[in-house]
Amino acid sequence: MGSDINPRLKEIMTSLVRHLHAFVKDVHLTQQEWEVAIDFLTRTGQICSNERQEFILLSDTLGVSMLVDAINNRRSIGATENTVLGPFHVAGAPQRGMGEHISFDGKGERCLFEGRVTDLHGNPVADARIDVWSDNADGYYDVQQPGIQPKWNNRGIFTTGVEGKYSFVGIKPVSYPIPHDGPVGGMLDALGRHPYRPAHMHFIVTADGFQKVVTHTFVGDDHYMTSDAVFGVKETLVAPFERVDDGVTVWRSSFDFILTPAGE
Ligand code: BEZ
Numbered sequence: 001m002g003s004d005i006n007p008r009l010k011e012i013m014t015s016l017v018r019h020l021h022a023f024v025k026d027v028h029l030t031q032q033e034w035e036v037a038i039d040f041l042t043r044t045g046q047i048c049s050n051e052r053q054e055f056i057l058l059s060d061t062l063g064v065s066m067l068v069d070a071i072n073n074r075r076s077i078g079a080t081e082n083t084v085l086g087p088f089h090v091a092g093a094p095q096r097g098m099g100e101h102i103s104f105d106g107k108g109e110r111c112l113f114e115g116r117v118t119d120l121h122g123n124p125v126a127d128a129r130i131d132v133w134s135d136n137a138d139g140y141y142d143v144q145q146p147g148i149q150p151k152w153n154n155r156g157i158f159t160t161g162v163e164g165k166y167s168f169v170g171i172k173p174v175s176y177p178i179p180h181d182g183p184v185g186g187m188l189d190a191l192g193r194h195p196y197r198p199a200h201m202h203f204i205v206t207a208d209g210f211q212k213v214v215t216h217t218f219v220g221d222d223h224y225m226t227s228d229a230v231f232g233v234k235e236t237l238v239a240p241f242e243r244v245d246d247g248v249t250v251w252r253s254s255f256d257f258i259l260t261p262a263g264e
């Protein structure tokens with residue numbers, strides 16, 4: 001390497017080459033296996049588009065996304081943990097009033113999501129922005145079915161009031177497969193892995209003076225909780241889903257988001 005290069009780049013590339021060579025020696029990679037790897041990476045790149053990022057999916061399914069997230073978001077005990085963002089977040093969802101509905105396709109079991117946003121001491125955080133999104137009852141996000149699902153189906157942005165409270169009505173999410181019709185799906189198949197994620201509701205919680213939380217709440221009794229295709233499950237993110245059956249709403253899920261001060 002040159003003498004005048006970025007020191008961080010030097011550190012990263014030195015380690016990468018060391019580990020890459022150790023890996024090749026460890027498995028005694030054959031010429032044919034090297035060709036398979038090149039072909040796999042080539043196809044992974046070729047299927048990428050503005051709508052599809054197969055390399056991130058590869059990182060997700062190898063557990064690398066969660067590892068990078070864990071290293072970069074170490075928080076105090078009690079603070080809400082992060083998990084994987086995933087490819088289906090869309091910026092600019094409609095801002096909705098407290099208690100409003102976000103599900104517009106008439107499918108699924110209605111679920112009230114509610115809770116509070118607080119700091120580490122339990123004090124309410126007002127004006128926190130809560131960006132939420134989930135799949136529909138068929139296991140697809142609206143962006144996967146343009147023209148079939150209503151635009152912004154199962155998405156919305158909510159702002160907490162003085163008591164830090166939030167509430168909205170969506171559906172109880174269902175488990176679904178990550179996109180598996182490309183090279184990553186082929187890899188999962190070859191490894192005897194299924195492509196499913198356990199049912200979850202996505203949240204991004206932001207508030208002035210606090211660290212951004214990119215997370216989900218999980219439906220704890222989901223079949224795939226112990227084998228999430230992208231390793232996103234964390235025990236602290238399991239939320240209660242209680243049957244209420246009041247004639248309109250079938251489920252209620254209460255979950256508080258506990259924020260860490262910025263810079264901590
Ligand atoms: C998701 O939860 O939306 C997701 C996360 C990682 C990969 C694919 C989907």
Ligand code: FE
Pocket residue numbers: 086088135197200202
């Ligand atoms: Fe998801």
